[in-house]
Amino acid sequence: MQKQKVTIYDVAREAKVSMATVSRVVNGNTNVRQETRDRVLAVIKRLHYQPNAVAQGLASKKTTTIGLIVPDLTNLYFSELSKGIDDIAMIYKYNIILSSIENRLMREGDVIQGLLNKQVDGIIYMSNRLSKEAEEAFLRTKTPVVLAGTLDNDGHLPSVNIDYIKADTEAFELMYASGKKNIAIAVGDSEAVINKQHRLVAYRRFLEAHHLGEGHVYRNIQNYADGYNLYAQLKQEKIDGIFVTKDLPSAGIVNAASEKGTKVPEDLEIITATATDIVKVVRPKLTAVKQPLYDIGAVAMRMLTKLMGDEPLEDKKVVLPYALEKNDSTSTR
Amino acid sequence: MQKQKVTIYDVAREAKVSMATVSRVVNGNTNVRQETRDRVLAVIKRLHYQPNAVAQGLASKKTTTIGLIVPDLTNLYFSELSKGIDDIAMIYKYNIILSSIENRLMREGDVIQGLLNKQVDGIIYMSNRLSKEAEEAFLRTKTPVVLAGTLDNDGHLPSVNIDYIKADTEAFELMYASGKKNIAIAVGDSEAVINKQHRLVAYRRFLEAHHLGEGHVYRNIQNYADGYNLYAQLKQEKIDGIFVTKDLPSAGIVNAASEKGTKVPEDLEIITATATDIVKVVRPKLTAVKQPLYDIGAVAMRMLTKLMGDEPLEDKKVVLPYALEKNDSTSTR
DNA sequence: CTTAATTGTGCAAGCGTTTACAGCTCATTT
DNA sequence: AAATGAGCTGTAAACGCTTGCACAATTAAG
Incomplete structure (x- = not known):
């Protein structure tokens, strides 16, 4: 990069004013005569x-400029969130520095430090799991941080989410209402706060409420193949209803079931926790919790702009509404 | 943001050296005594x-820092590309400023100018369609630019792609070989360079080669619903094979066909130009052109690092290999 | 033991802005 | 007519770092 072609100084000289005045004009300061x-x-x-x-x-x-920390962009959950963030950021004229924390080429703490070194005005963090080092870095810095579709352990950080316990409970009850008694849950990362402290808690409470025993928790069900392969086990354990936190594994289960002759929803009901395009592509269409992902991102970004502008925040923890979208992987009755 | 806590000056004072020396240490300059x-x-x-x-x-x-220009992150095509870019960027310690050009809140030229104002060291651009204003901005600036999965009209800009004409021709021939005679093509943006100058050209050549007449070109087929709704027309026009540039519309066509009793692949063969997760979720599984999206992104980013480091480029236009993945939406014979 | 070459270090001038602060010009008030 | 104050504009000091240049210190060569 060579020396900049045109600087504020050049403008000042040509316009026969000082740099200060040019700066004022550029920044829309009103203290400048119209003529000038x-x-x-x-x-x-x-x-x-x-x-x-x-x-x-x-x-x-x-x-x-703000930093956006995201585990995996090819995951529709995060890319939908990102879109909401991006749109609002553009309205407020912020640029986004994208930081992926999926590959372990860099420690998460270093990624965050890098963002801080670039003097970002704020950070939005999304991940199923808020790492300890990230949490510490966030509490240490004065740069505002908002969590989108993510929860921290102690609730110190501002965040935007849905009520996972309520949503999941509704899903479980829907399957229970159609007569299913051996209902399981399949989660991705079982140590993630959302799973550990919300989804699995909801599951346990549901089991207790209906005296359904120990239940079945399947962990680390992350992708299509995981779901597809899980089917054999479901069959063996005579599962008749399952709540799956991710969309692709849900599709895997449905496809495996169809191929092996298990009828969905008659013999096996499936509800997925994240309604993405996948839901309508797979047959039967999946009943799903429709999270307002775009809005979660948008609200998170809006909160961040407030924090960056030193405006007060009404709510530190925002909870957005969801909808249970009933499709064909649960009985319609 | 308050004044920075610790500056290079503080370090210099404490270490009893000049700022220059601290700077040298920070930047790994070798001209510093080990002891110092x-x-x-x-x-x-x-x-x-x-x-x-x-x-x-x-x-x-x-x-x-580099700028990454992308139309839509929720499109798996672009998010896969982005992942390849991101990984290589991280290796070379570049940050990525993400600039979406999907919503028309900002003109594309302004988005690019914004990136340039932030003094990005380089730009990677991806889009089905390189806009005129983007192309002009790129030719004007000295900041290096690489196109990923994107082509410009005159081939002035460095780019990474596959051979679309070859891939598409192979797809058409596959359907022709199984006896289909009324083969159509469905594209997203028919004015995009890739479609206008590659895919549609391949289609026309194919028709001519086999004396198949005028053929059928369906334009602006962008999403699941577009594909789903297109089915009626395919049926009416007795299409027995179709090449679809996007993954979601392909799924829409397949699902509509299945519902309306058209047998895939017996009565209708479908090949999609972009193999994403969708391909294996839908039933029957889609035959698809498998583009090495991750690699396209990675190679593009690597090229950009070379340009930014003033290294010479062996090839300005890189063409990566693809594979035609035969699944169940074409006959296996 | 001088002289030349090779490190190692500091000085200070940028890089292109923003922003107190001060000062100047006029219109208004007393 | 002097004083006050509002509105504009300029001066110059940051902001925190890099880097060319000069010079001191060390080592190698003669």
Whole structure:
């Protein structure tokens, strides 16, 4: 990169004003005579002047950039969230630095430190699991942080979610209502806060409420193949209803069941916790908890803009409504 | 943001050296005595000094940040590409500024200018369609640009792709070989370079080669519903084979066909141009062109690092191999 | 033991902005 | 007519770092 072509200084010289005045014009400061403003704007246009955001960042200590921490973009759950974040960020003219924490090339703490070094004005974090080092880094820094579709253990950090316990309970009860008695749950990362402290808790409470015994918890069910392969075990353990936290494994189960002659929903009901496009592609269509992913992202970003602008937050923990979308993998009765 | 806690100046004072030396240590410059280096490193550690990347950027004119322009992250095609880019970027310690150009809140030229103002060291652009204003902006700037899974009209910009004409032809021939005579094509944006100058050209050539007449081109087939609704028309026009550029519409067609009693692949064969997870979820499984999306992204990013480091490029246009994955939506014979 | 070459280190001038603060010009008030 | 104050504009000091240049210290060569 060579020396910048046109700087604020060039504009100042051409417009016969000081850099300060040019800066004021660029930043929309009102304390500039209309006539002067017009002259400066004309020069800016003529010279194609564009402010150097890095220099602005250094001088003003604001970069209008936020960090977005995400485990896996190819997961529709996170990409939908990202879209909501991105749209609101664009409205408020923030750029997003994307930081993937999926591959273990870099420690999560270093990723966050890198963002902080770039002087981001704020951070949005999403992951099934808030790592200890991330949590510590967040509590240490003064840079605002919001969790989107993610929960921390002690609830210190601002976050946006749905009521997972309520949603899951509703799902379990739906299957129970159609007569299923051997209802299981399949989760991805069983140590993730959402699973450990919400989904699995809901499951246990459900079992107790109806005296259904120990139940069946399947862990580490992450992708299509995991679901497909899980089917054999479900059959063996005579599972007649299952709640699956991820969309792809749900599709795997359904497809395996269809191939092996198990009727869905008559012999096996399935509800998935994340309604994505997958849900309508697979046959039978999956009954699913429809999370307002886009909105979760959008609200999280809006919260972050408030925090970055030192505005007060009404609620630190925002809970958005969900819907249980009844399709063909549960009985319609 | 308050004034930075620990600056290079603090470290210099504590270590009894000049800022210049601290800077050299931080940047791994070899011209520092081991003893001095150790002393400085010790102080850095003790004070938890972290360099301010914005100041570094201003002084060095390098931000170790690249811009990534993408139309829609929830599209698996782009998120797979992004993953490849991200991984390589991380290896080379570049951060990624994500810029979505899907919503029309901002003109594409402004998005690019914003990236340039942030002094990104390079840009990777992906989109079905390289807009005129983007192309002009790219040719004007000295900042290196690489296209990933995208083509420009005149081939001036470095890019990474597969041979679409070859892949599509292979797909058409596969259907022709199983006896289909009324083969159609369904594209998303028919004005996109890839479609207009590659896929549709391949289609026309195929028709001519086998004297199949005018053929049928369906345009603007973008999502699941578009595909689902297209089925009626296919039936009416007695289409017996179709090549679809996107994955979700393909699934829509298959599902509609199954519901309406059309047998796939006996009565209707379908090949999709982009093999994503969707392909294996839908039944029958879709025959698909498997593009090496991750690799396209990775290679594009690697090319960009070379351009940013002023290294020479062996090839300006990289063409990666693809595979035609034969599944159940084409006859196995 | 001088002289030349090779490190190692500091000085200070940037990089392109923002932003107190001060000062100047006029209109308004007394 | 002097004083007050509002509205504009300029001066210059940051912001935190890199880097060319000069010079000191060390080592190698003659």
